[in-house]
Amino acid sequence: xxxxxxxxxxxxxxxxxxxxxxxxxxxxxxxxxxxxxxxxxxxxxxxxxxxxxxxxxxxxxxxxxxxxxxxxxxxxxxxxxxxxxxxxxxxxxxxxxxxxxxxxxxxxxxxxxx
Numbered sequence: 001x002x003x004x005x006x007x008x009x010x011x012x013x014x015x016x017x018x019x020x021x022x023x024x025x026x027x028x029x030x031x032x033x034x035x036x037x038x039x040x041x042x043x044x045x046x047x048x049x050x051x052x053x054x055x056x057x058x059x060x061x062x063x064x065x066x067x068x069x070x071x072x073x074x075x076x077x078x079x080x081x082x083x084x085x086x087x088x089x090x091x092x093x094x095x096x097x098x099x100x101x102x103x104x105x106x107x108x109x110x111x112x113x114x
Contacts (some may be wrong), residue, residue, distance in 0.1 A: 058112050065108045072097040072104075 075097040079085045 060110055061112045064092045065104060065112070068100065070110075072101045076101075 076094055077089045078099075079094040
């Protein structure tokens, strides 16, 4: 870093610290910089800019998606078809499998398209 950049950073820090005064006694006023940080939108960036990395990410996410579909589908089928599994524990397991199917089916296809 050159001397001009260091001086500019030092001036910024001094200015920022001068704007914030901590009260020292009873009735002291407190001055703070206004909070100007706000998030107005959410941007989902692409995973990679090069074509080979995009293909790698696509196939990796497709494998994860298909494994999740297969696993949750097997759980749902087993609980629905076997009457011995109609207990509260397997009922909640079925609900978790269906919830996972819904969640993964909304996020991963969008990620694979990007």
